[in-house]
Amino acid sequence: MTQRRKLFPSSEELLIWRDFIETTEALRSELASRLQTDSSLSPGDYAVLLGLREADGNRLRPSALAARIGWQRSRLSHQIGRMERRGLIRREECPTDSRGAEVVLTPEGAEAFRGASLPHLRAVRELFVDPLTRDQLAAAEQIAATLRTRLDAMGGI
Numbered sequence: 001m002t003q004r005r006k007l008f009p010s011s012e013e014l015l016i017w018r019d020f021i022e023t024t025e026a027l028r029s030e031l032a033s034r035l036q037t038d039s040s041l042s043p044g045d046y047a048v049l050l051g052l053r054e055a056d057g058n059r060l061r062p063s064a065l066a067a068r069i070g071w072q073r074s075r076l077s078h079q080i081g082r083m084e085r086r087g088l089i090r091r092e093e094c095p096t097d098s099r100g101a102e103v104v105l106t107p108e109g110a111e112a113f114r115g116a117s118l119p120h121l122r123a124v125r126e127l128f129v130d131p132l133t134r135d136q137l138a139a140a141e142q143i144a145a146t147l148r149t150r151l152d153a154m155g156g157i
Helices: 001-007 012-037 043-053 062-069 075-087 107-129 134-153
Strands: 089-094 097-105
Touching: 001 075, 012 043, 012 107, 043 062, 043 075, 043 089, 043 097, 062 075, 075 089, 089 107, 097 107
Parallel strands: none
Antiparallel strands: 089 097
């Protein structure tokens, strides 16, 4: 029985895990809903626009953009196609490698990102920051860092 407890989470640990996952999903769902309502951008749109906005020259190779936002290349490829049709981004030939392309933030995409950011950041404050104490925020940061370090070591993120 002792060996089994070491291999599997306890009932209490499973309840904590489930509460963590369900709360995280509820938070993500509410943030996504507000983002869509406030700006007509999906969380995927926002992630791509943020990645490009933070990049030098507002442009990145698709592989670098995928790595920056933590997505698989195939998922990003579909997202780029949808966003390109809406004029938020465009693909351009890479100036340093004619065999490759870069994803570039358009003025329309930059404007959409600016318009979405303030309501989105207000929602993050309201739903995540304000309900927590400074100590709880610090604990959340430590938990996230510990989990990310473990996943990075396993090649997961």
